[in-house]
Amino acid sequence: MRLPRLKLWSQCRHIASRTDVTKLRNIGIIAHIDAGKTTTTERMLYFSGKTKRIGNVDEGDTVTDFLPQERSRGITIQSAAITFNWQNSFGINLIDTPGHADFTFEVIRSLKVLDGCVTILDAVAGVEAQTEKVWSQAKGIPKICFINKMDRVGAGFSRTVKELIVKMNTRVLLINIPVFSQPGPTMEPIFEGVLDVVNKTVLRWTATDVNLVNIEDVTSDSPHWNELVKLRESLIETLSEYDEDLVEYFLETANGDYMAIPAKKIDHSVRKCSLANFATPVLCGASFRNIGVQPLLDAVIKYLPSPVEARLPDFNHNLPVEVSNKKGVVVNKNHNLCVAQAFKVITDPIRGIMVYVRVYTGVLNSGFAIFNSTTGAKFKVGKLVIMHANVAEEVKQLNAGEIGVLTGSTVSENVRTGDTIIAHNMKRDGLRSLNKEKELSLKINPIITPPPVFSAAIEPRTLGNRKAMEESINALIREDPSLRVSVDEESGQTLLSGMGELHLEIAKDRLLNELNADVEVGKVVVSYNETLNVSSPLQEHKSEDGYHFGIQVEPLEVATETRNENEEWHYLSNDNNYLVMEKGAHRLKESNWPYQIPYDSIVNAILSSCLVAFQRGGKRARFPLHSCVVRVKSDWSIPPDLNSVTPILKISKSMILEGLDKIADRDYSILEPIMNITVTVKQQDMGQVLQDLTGACKANILSIEDEHDVSSEENFDLTFQKIAEEQYLPSDNTMDKANISSGSSINKIIKALVPVGEMVSYTSKLRSLTQGRGSYHMEYSGMEKVTGDRLPMILENY
Numbered sequence: 001m002r003l004p005r006l007k008l009w010s011q012c013r014h015i016a017s018r019t020d021v022t023k024l025r026n027i028g029i030i031a032h033i034d035a036g037k038t039t040t041t042e043r044m045l046y047f048s049g050k051t052k053r054i055g056n057v058d059e060g061d062t063v064t065d066f067l068p069q070e071r072s073r074g075i076t077i078q079s080a081a082i083t084f085n086w087q088n089s090f091g092i093n094l095i096d097t098p099g100h101a102d103f104t105f106e107v108i109r110s111l112k113v114l115d116g117c118v119t120i121l122d123a124v125a126g127v128e129a130q131t132e133k134v135w136s137q138a139k140g141i142p143k144i145c146f147i148n149k150m151d152r153v154g155a156g157f158s159r160t161v162k163e164l165i166v167k168m169n170t171r172v173l174l175i176n177i178p179v180f181s182q183p184g185p186t187m188e189p190i191f192e193g194v195l196d197v198v199n200k201t202v203l204r205w206t207a208t209d210v211n212l213v214n215i216e217d218v219t220s221d222s223p224h225w226n227e228l229v230k231l232r233e234s235l236i237e238t239l240s241e242y243d244e245d246l247v248e249y250f251l252e253t254a255n256g257d258y259m260a261i262p263a264k265k266i267d268h269s270v271r272k273c274s275l276a277n278f279a280t281p282v283l284c285g286a287s288f289r290n291i292g293v294q295p296l297l298d299a300v301i302k303y304l305p306s307p308v309e310a311r312l313p314d315f316n317h318n319l320p321v322e323v324s325n326k327k328g329v330v331v332n333k334n335h336n337l338c339v340a341q342a343f344k345v346i347t348d349p350i351r352g353i354m355v356y357v358r359v360y361t362g363v364l365n366s367g368f369a370i371f372n373s374t375t376g377a378k379f380k381v382g383k384l385v386i387m388h389a390n391v392a393e394e395v396k397q398l399n400a401g402e403i404g405v406l407t408g409s410t411v412s413e414n415v416r417t418g419d420t421i422i423a424h425n426m427k428r429d430g431l432r433s434l435n436k437e438k439e440l441s442l443k444i445n446p447i448i449t450p451p452p453v454f455s456a457a458i459e460p461r462t463l464g465n466r467k468a469m470e471e472s473i474n475a476l477i478r479e480d481p482s483l484r485v486s487v488d489e490e491s492g493q494t495l496l497s498g499m500g501e502l503h504l505e506i507a508k509d510r511l512l513n514e515l516n517a518d519v520e521v522g523k524v525v526v527s528y529n530e531t532l533n534v535s536s537p538l539q540e541h542k543s544e545d546g547y548h549f550g551i552q553v554e555p556l557e558v559a560t561e562t563r564n565e566n567e568e569w570h571y572l573s574n575d576n577n578y579l580v581m582e583k584g585a586h587r588l589k590e591s592n593w594p595y596q597i598p599y600d601s602i603v604n605a606i607l608s609s610c611l612v613a614f615q616r617g618g619k620r621a622r623f624p625l626h627s628c629v630v631r632v633k634s635d636w637s638i639p640p641d642l643n644s645v646t647p648i649l650k651i652s653k654s655m656i657l658e659g660l661d662k663i664a665d666r667d668y669s670i671l672e673p674i675m676n677i678t679v680t681v682k683q684q685d686m687g688q689v690l691q692d693l694t695g696a697c698k699a700n701i702l703s704i705e706d707e708h709d710v711s712s713e714e715n716f717d718l719t720f721q722k723i724a725e726e727q728y729l730p731s732d733n734t735m736d737k738a739n740i741s742s743g744s745s746i747n748k749i750i751k752a753l754v755p756v757g758e759m760v761s762y763t764s765k766l767r768s769l770t771q772g773r774g775s776y777h778m779e780y781s782g783m784e785k786v787t788g789d790r791l792p793m794i795l796e797n798y
């Protein structure tokens with residue numbers, strides 16, 4: 001046996017090359033609440049040399065959770081983007097996302113611009129509900145799994161891996177597994193390091209210096225040898241299912257010896273499988289104890305894609321896209337075209353509005369003219385910066401693949417979350433030389449926001465404060481488009497709506513304490529909607545001065561049933577409403593356009609009318625309309641010399657409203673948000689919790705399972721069940737001992753569908769029902785029509 005050696009896992013001193021796109025990784029950290037995302041991010045920043053001390057969530061001094069509300073509550077609310085370096089000249093742009101379901105939108109918009117993900121799992125809790133959700137949202141993005149909290153009593157590495165295979169339907173590649181020391185026969189094993197399957201070493205972290213790692217080669221006389229042989233065999237067998245080159249090497253060069261394949265060869269093969277989403281590399285550690293984070297960073301570089309290997313965004317036009325290591329992504333064969341997407345807006349107290357963008361192709365230069373193809377705005381970009389947590393580095397340009405920030409007064413009115421921006425790489429005012437029809441109208445498909453489920457009324461304390469209140473609400477919404485504001489036409493009341501109670505609570509907190517708004521916030525109520533049961537009669541408008549429109553309002557399900565390729569569907573808002581333009585003669589719009597006003601402007605004008613009309617609400621209780629469609633018949637026309645969209649706006653708005661008025665009251669239905677809830681309780685509390693769910697909460701119980709029991713999985717796929725059974729996994733010694741010694745009962749998981757209105761303040765209710773032993777996770781499932789005795793109850797309360 002060779003003697004162990006000490007490695008100083010020195011902090012990265014190299015400056016990443018900003019021009020070599022193959023050395024860039026844009027990654028996100030995703031997981032269930034409290035899995036350890038922020039703790040892991042803090043360690044990554046420290047080990048990369050970006051910070052000089054390690055911040056802790058529990059002490060409220062982390063770099064990425066810098067909002068006062070994040071620090072005081074110990075949770076992530078906003079995703080934070082940070083840039084740091086690792087290994088020889090690699091740059092990592094990392095986004096730490098929130099785990100709470102109320103902030104799902106933050107995760108969705110981050111995933112849109114990321115090329116790879118690190119999924120963090122809590123080794124005790126296993127694969128939790130929100131992890132399943134974000135995993136499915138990150139479909140198609142290569143992922144690495146980090147099984148964290150291996151130091152906790154009850155940690156189960158293999159049990160968690162098994163859940164991962166069955167619940168996420170993925171093969172796994174065990175890159176390292178936990179190593180424990182056993183202080184005494186009756187004592188708990190202590191997690192101290194990992195067995196590195198690829199490099200055939202054991203890594204032990206020293207308690208005295210977090211940067212020092214004790215590395216021991218595993219040779220045939222080592223106690224870890226037998227385990228390593230089994231793990232290597234299993235790893236190579238899984239890789240061989242995808243990678244024929246490895247099979248060839250294994251048979252011909254390594255002579256069928258699993259231990260003879262060099263680490264480089266295996267890493268290359270793992271990368272192939274990971275990029276193809278064939279399997280998920282799995283590592284483990286305990287970030288809080290600084291164990292396992294450096295190998296995780298190595299894995300990010302080795303197994304996750306660079307921007308040229310990543311999937312491309314969905315563009316609205318089918319333009320040719322070429323990808324090469326040297327030139328990166330080139331759209332429409334135009335090397336001068338820069339396309340970027342804004343994915344996050346924040347208001348910094350010193351720098352003002354900051355817009356985070358991901359550049360997909362070309363170069364974004366400071367001081368150059370930019371075209372926002374989503375809104376049609378043209379402006380000059382001010383300063384460009386790269387964010388290192390809350391420290392900004394000013395740069396002259398952002399290259400393809402990079403994530404950076406636009407600042408300056410011009411960006412605040414001109415860019416919102418989700419907008420596509422176009423620029424010329426070389427010329428300050430080069431927009432005119434770009435192709436108008438194809439390049440300047442190129443859009444990355446927008447980020448769809450989920451609908452809000454709760455609202456609260458907001459009133460200024462004094463009448464003179466209304467303007468200041470509106471400005472503060474606008475600032476809040478600019479940062480978080482999953483918050484929504486609406487004004488009731490009749491009462492003039494302003495309603496702020498959000499994704500959950502916590503979401504609104506944080507919004508209220510920020511409004512009062514950060515933006516110093518002098519407002520009164522009402523109690524939280526459910527965001528009900530209304531929908532149509534029947535279509536409106538066809539409304540026709542024909543005037544001598546050349547306007548002709550045929551407009552009809554329909555329930556979404558009616559429009560979906562008859563949907564065909566002669567229709568153009570435009571998504572309206574998160575209320576699941578659409579505008580359908582029947583194509584007809586206007587299909588020839590590009591080659592033979594008879595009007596002065598461009599087609600897109602006409603559509604945008606009608607979209608605005610739809611929004612206003614749907615927001616006015618239905619006839620039952622004036623709740624905003626949901627799942628409705630405005631259909632514009634194909635034979636519409638406008639005066640050819642018309643140069644303003646105002647008349648189109650006016651005509652279409654009044655036609656939609658007339659159509660809605662002609663539908664009888666009884667043909668409107670109230671819709672309520674239905675939530676998917678997962679409650680985790682001890683066996684002894686289950687009866688009471690179930691009784692409350694089915695009784696007071698009107699829940700529809702979907703299933704009751706033992707925690708970690710994957711045999712009754714809903715998405716149960718026999719192939720992956722078999723893969724899980726065949727996967728070689730070491731025994732979970734801490735978990736078994738923990739269960740035997742504490743005799744703790746297994747948790748039960750109740751899954752149900754519940755109307756959101758019955759879940760207000762459920763956190764405190766569950767706490768009292770279970771003496772604080774229960775927990776739950778809730779997310780939006782969909783809207784359902786309210787029937788029976790719930791209907792008069794809802795109408796009475798409004």
Ligand SMILES: Nc1nc2c(ncn2[C@@H]2O[C@H](COP(=O)(O)OP(=O)(O)OP(=O)(O)O)[C@@H](O)[C@H]2O)c(=O)[nH]1
Nearest residue numbers: 033034035036037038039075076099149286287288
């Ligand atoms: N024992 C142990 N505790 C850990 C470990 N990593 C994180 N924690 C603790 O777990 C709790 C949650 O950690 P966070 O890093 O805030 O988790 P998160 O996933 O970022 O949480 P949200 O952002 O709110 O979703 C904190 O109390 C951490 O100290 C670990 O490796 N071992």
